[in-house]
Amino acid sequence: MSVRPDNRLDDGPMHQVTCAACSALVQVRKSSFEQTSIQWSDDALDTCVERRAASPRPGPNGETFSGCQSLRESIRGAVEHGDLPVQDDTPTPVNPEADTEASHA
Amino acid sequence: MSVADNEVRQIESDEAPTRFARGWHCLGLERDFADGKPHRITAFGVKLVVFAGEDGKVSVLDGYCRHMGGDLTQGTVKGNEIACPFHDWRWGGDGKCKAIPYARRVPLRARTQAWQTLVQDGLLFVWNDPEGNPPPEDVTIPKISGYDDPEYTDWVWYQTTIEGANCREIVDNVVDMAHFFYVHYSFPTFFKNIFEGHVATQFMTGTGREDIIRPQTEGSTAPKSTGNSSVASYHGPSFMIDDLTYHYEDAPDVPSVLINCHYPVDANTFVLQYGVIVKKLPGLDDAAAEAMARKMGDFIKIGFEQDVEIWKNKTRIDNPLLCEEDGPVYQLRRWYEQFYVDVADVAPEMTERFEFEIDTTRPNEAWRAEVEQNIADRADAAEKV
Numbered sequence: 001m002s003v004r005p006d007n008r009l010d011d012g013p014m015h016q017v018t019c020a021a022c023s024a025l026v027q028v029r030k031s032s033f034e035q036t037s038i039q040w041s042d043d044a045l046d047t048c049v050e051r052r053a054a055s056p057r058p059g060p061n062g063e064t065f066s067g068c069q070s071l072r073e074s075i076r077g078a079v080e081h082g083d084l085p086v087q088d089d090t091p092t093p094v095n096p097e098a099d100t101e102a103s104h105a
Numbered sequence: 106m107s108v109a110d111n112e113v114r115q116i117e118s119d120e121a122p123t124r125f126a127r128g129w130h131c132l133g134l135e136r137d138f139a140d141g142k143p144h145r146i147t148a149f150g151v152k153l154v155v156f157a158g159e160d161g162k163v164s165v166l167d168g169y170c171r172h173m174g175g176d177l178t179q180g181t182v183k184g185n186e187i188a189c190p191f192h193d194w195r196w197g198g199d200g201k202c203k204a205i206p207y208a209r210r211v212p213l214r215a216r217t218q219a220w221q222t223l224v225q226d227g228l229l230f231v232w233n234d235p236e237g238n239p240p241p242e243d244v245t246i247p248k249i250s251g252y253d254d255p256e257y258t259d260w261v262w263y264q265t266t267i268e269g270a271n272c273r274e275i276v277d278n279v280v281d282m283a284h285f286f287y288v289h290y291s292f293p294t295f296f297k298n299i300f301e302g303h304v305a306t307q308f309m310t311g312t313g314r315e316d317i318i319r320p321q322t323e324g325s326t327a328p329k330s331t332g333n334s335s336v337a338s339y340h341g342p343s344f345m346i347d348d349l350t351y352h353y354e355d356a357p358d359v360p361s362v363l364i365n366c367h368y369p370v371d372a373n374t375f376v377l378q379y380g381v382i383v384k385k386l387p388g389l390d391d392a393a394a395e396a397m398a399r400k401m402g403d404f405i406k407i408g409f410e411q412d413v414e415i416w417k418n419k420t421r422i423d424n425p426l427l428c429e430e431d432g433p434v435y436q437l438r439r440w441y442e443q444f445y446v447d448v449a450d451v452a453p454e455m456t457e458r459f460e461f462e463i464d465t466t467r468p469n470e471a472w473r474a475e476v477e478q479n480i481a482d483r484a485d486a487a488e489k490v
């Protein structure tokens with residue numbers, strides 16, 4: 001078995017983003033303003049403050065950490081500053097400015 | 106048009122793996138094996154005998170007797186041992202030959218393969234490891250608290266054998282958002298996957314498709330469903346727990362737990378099992394609650410049957426052509442590969458955390474239009490009658 005690369009990465013690769021809260025380095029791809037993929041490394045995960053502070057959610061699958069809010073904000077910031085391209089940069093309903101900036105990235 | 110524009114995309118399909126995934130595999134409900142008879146299970150390419158001794162302990166041994174190859178699945182449980190139908194050698198759950206009624210003593214090394222088992226929440230699991238190691242301490246199946254809760258029903262359980270497809274097909278489902286609309290008649294409005302370590306999770310919120318008439322709503326006075334929210338995790342290669350809550354208009358939520366699990370029979374056959382427990386609604390007696398769980402299970406069954414139809418006829422594909430609105434199929438397969446290599450060869454990228462949240466805006470627009478069209482078409486057809 002050998003796993004091939006995701007064909008969608010041909011249209012736009014992952015980009016590095018730094019979490020403003022803990023400096024964790026992750027790889028991110030924005031397909032649209034609402035669609036994000038995040039590739040963590042074990043090092044980045046060890047660095048994440050929210051992850052360390054998180055307690056399990058209720059239920060049998062509660063151990064799964066649902067995600068870091070600070071990183072989410074850092075990703076949003078990277079898009080707004082034009083550091084992180086968005087594949088489909090239709091204007092975001094939240095921040096219309098982000099569109100013009102992102103499209104020049 | 107350039108040559109590249111004319112180029113046809115070829116489907117690539119590697120052979121299905123010949124080894125079987127390392128991990129806990131659920132064989133079914135413990136109670137179904139507890140009748141004092143030997144049960145034959147074909148899994149991981151071999152025949153297994155599953156039996157409960159007088160002490161109630163369920164054991165799993167290789168199906169063939171080490172004496173002269175008798176079929177232990179046709180034997181008899183005697184005390185806590187399985188007796189071979191050929192010459193009555195007695196095998197214990199630990200794999201050791203305990204007695205040979207006609208012999209002065211048991212020969213040296215009279216030991217067969219015993220599979221490590223786990224009974225939890227009414228389910229029987231076996232540990233498979235091609236390298237022969239016991240399960241690491243952190244590789245466990247979480248407890249399902251609803252099972253011990255008298256407020257919940259017992260398992261309603263289903264089983265089906267799928268021939269002509271490798272079990273990777275069902276694992277792919279966990280990331281395949283769009284198929285939930287087309288195959289399972291649900292309408293996902295939120296969809297996110299997280300893979301980390303040996304766990305792969307799917308967060309999904311959705312509603313039912315209004316154009317699909319469900320058995321439980323037709324003519325019933327039951328409260329109108331407003332949707333469901335689900336957190337479903339594969340704990341290892343084959344056992345998924347779906348923490349599933351149904352929401353209703355003017356009525357309390359109904360929590361339930363859905364299990365979706367499988368074990369491989371051979372490279373191109375697997376046994377799919379699924380089951381459900383539901384929290385009993387206040388005022389429902391046990392029989393009515395069980396009937397409700399059965400109804401839920403039967404609706405889920407329709408979806409799985411349609412999955413099976415797809416799997417039986419589709420081709421294995423290692424280079425799926427994905428659009429942006431598809432889930433992380435490649436990354437899921439990278440996660441899944443950790444169970445098919447030696448522990449020493451598990452690469453960081455197979456277990457490192459990966460998150461993928463789908464933007465459902467565009468799919469939802471398209472699906473809403475399709476649902477409305479179907480409802481309008483049905484109304485037209487009804488008028489013409």
Ligand code: FES
Pocket residue numbers: 170171172173174175189190191192193194
């Ligand atoms: S082959 Fe099993 S007892 Fe002889």
Ligand SMILES: [Fe+2]
Pocket residue numbers: 278284288289408409412
């Ligand atoms: Fe499915």
